[in-house]
Amino acid sequence: MVAVRPPRTALWKGLNLALSREQVQHIARLARLGLTDEDCDRFGDQLSVILDYFERLKQVDTEGLPPTAHTLALHNVMRADSAEPSSAQQEILANAPLREGDYFRVKAILEE
């Protein structure tokens, strides 16, 4: 059943941009985030308000400006390609929710 919207909440009013439930579900799927229908509506409204606020950046003239990914003058930091001790296998596996011998166990990834 499809709920009757908009407006969904008071936050919704006056926005230029509003995410549909389908868009919210699409984003959640990309992020592998399970959401209830109630979550979709609530987050959809809140994210719409925030995305609407981001619209202000369109007015900023950034012609010819390079992007800043980080603020350090460091590039491609390398170390010698020599073998060094790594973490102990059993210590790493100790945190596994499910394990089988020395492996992490998951359900089938490839479906038949």
Next chain:
Amino acid sequence: MRSDLHRLTLHEAADLLRKREVSSVELTRAAFERIGALDTRINAFLTLTEEAALEQARSADERLALGDGGPLLGVPGAIKDVLSTKGVRTTCGSRILEPYVPPYDATVIERLKQAGFVMLGKTNMDEFAMGSSGENSAFGPTANPWALDRVPGGSSAGSAAAVAAGMAYYALGTDTGGSIRQPASLSGVVGLKPTYGRVSRYGLVAFASSLDQVGPFARSVRDAALVFQTIAGHDPRDSTSAPLDVPDIAASLGGDLRGLRIGVPQEYFVEGMDDSVRKAVTGAINQMKALGAEVDWEVSLPSTPHAVAVYYIIAPSEASANLARYDGVKYGYAYTDGGSMWEDMEKTRQHGFGDEVKRRIMLGTYALSAGYYDAYYLKAQKVRTLIRREFEGAFEKYDVLACPVSPTPAFKIGEKADDPLQMYLSDVCTIPVNIAGLPGISVPCGFAQADDGARLPIGVQIIAKPFDEATLFRVAHAYEQSTDWHKEMPNL
């Protein structure tokens, strides 16, 4: 044994240890007694490590007996629960990491241990450091020691509250958009965000990797400098760690501010700012002038109003990538009752993450998704360049900038919980510093009298050039020593 041990600053406690007037074991026992008496009301700690702490204290006492006397040796401190501690549960304030026990120490923990660390425990925080109030912890909010119905600020809520309440002599926090400076301001303690690259992020559970930094909370500027010096410096295990030496800042503190040029950026005195904040911060800057500094009150950094939008695109984008690792396979909480691996993964993340983390993962995923990348992420990175360049221009004329930390003093728990954008906007004075990778410090500069009678601390923010923490501390220390604000403690 004296009953006022909790009132000592870190360096005062270290002096008593060196003079053998008190032992590390006594200091540690007293700290746990105070935690036991107060923390059911404050909720600053998620994990206490009393047995291990007493063992560390005994070995610190042995080192002290041999004449060893480093500035942190044997003085108990607390650690935000986002820093990996070998063998000690590290939750990041999240259900998804509730059972996680790191197999290694963060570099900052290793360095503290070399300096004679006594770890009291791990402190409460907004989940994955996402929040400005401490209310986003999966394990309940932390109370402000000055007014228990108010927030201590966030995300390093427990670290700020533990130091403010005299439960720890110092604490480590992390600051991605203000998460050390804002809670320091709201809780009435000193809090430093070092220059990006100054302190190793190895073992810091990642939120936004181009913005995250580790830094100290303490009850005096000198204390913060001592902790900073201990944890700072190049680390080959963090490729964004700067290969630069760290000067002995604590040894050079003292003197007035003659010859120092201070700029006051107008854009930081935002509309809606509390009058008490404006007054306290203006008073602090006037005091710096009285100490000999030249003050220019008319500085403009015109891109400042865009910083919140830039941050809330960049930080969630980086977070959405960093938090992809929580899949219920390698560690932490796992949902295993689904019909397929994908269902298990989605349900693990649904039940494991709280609302604010979900919002930010979705914001970041959207901003990075096909068709929106240029409009959001790339645009934000370009405006980031603009904000950086304005700071660079300002630092050609001024040694430091001075401004507020937070537009308001501590607000009531629950007051902003339903309106994420309003909560984001309260970060306006701290965010630009992270965007530009600069060092910033919050120093107590007065109190606000709230309508309900609460007396709430206010901090002034000082910002310096990249890697010039020495000047930052010099200004902060001169100001602090000319006032009594930092000597006040809450009545608990």
